Amino acid sequence: MTTMRELPHPAVADIRLPEVLHALADPVRLEMVQRLAENTGDENCIGVTDGITIHKSTVSHHFRVLRESGITSTRVDGRNRYVQIRREALDERFPGLLDSVLKALAA
Amino acid sequence: MTTMRELPHPAVADIRLPEVLHALADPVRLEMVQRLAENTGDENCIGVTDGITIHKSTVSHHFRVLRESGITSTRVDGRNRYVQIRREALDERFPGLLDSVLKALAA
């Protein structure tokens, strides 16, 4: 059977600026966010850190920081977790912030 | 006589995103940035932290973090230091970033 659930993440109103900025203020997490932004959303956790030599528990930690800050949401499907950027939520809470960061990353 | 100098700060091309985000990912520094953004630029260091109960050496530290990340520039005039946000530099390096942060702060 196909079970589906979502890992807990903050409501839009509870997303806080210092926490978001802190989550983004790490090179590894920035790289992850950049890759997530390029994704169609069909990639699992491992896919997002392909080519980055980093332990899986560290990856898990970074994903948690991103999720708890409100930047990402995680859908659990079987053994896989699919991580997505919460674009709508971020755009509503902090208009332009995500876009400017992604733009900066691209340059 | 009126001596004038500028404290060292990174060139536009050397401003790095993770460092900027890290500098902004602190509540005290965010508050300082918000006040600086509202300033005409005629206020000295102490003025920017009026009402924040924090030691002057800590303030000095935060100003250094902001300056070294490229967010601010500091003009030394006699005993006073006048801190300004480097709007042009930031807008050139990371278009929209500062504005979105300031907008988020205002809301």
Next chain:
DNA sequence: CACATAGTTTGATGTTTGCCAAACAATCAA
């Protein structure tokens, strides 16, 4: 000169962070 003013620098302290490794949990497949 003596003193005040404005801020920096240098420890010291407690907290947070980023990382790995090992153990664990849950799902899927043979």
Next chain:
DNA sequence: TTGATTGTTTGGCAAACATCAAACTATGTG
């Protein structure tokens, strides 16, 4: 059931960080 896959959690460690306090620098003032 046995084993492989995909992560999470816990523990430990070194580096980084925010803060304060005390000493110091530099400038202005009486």
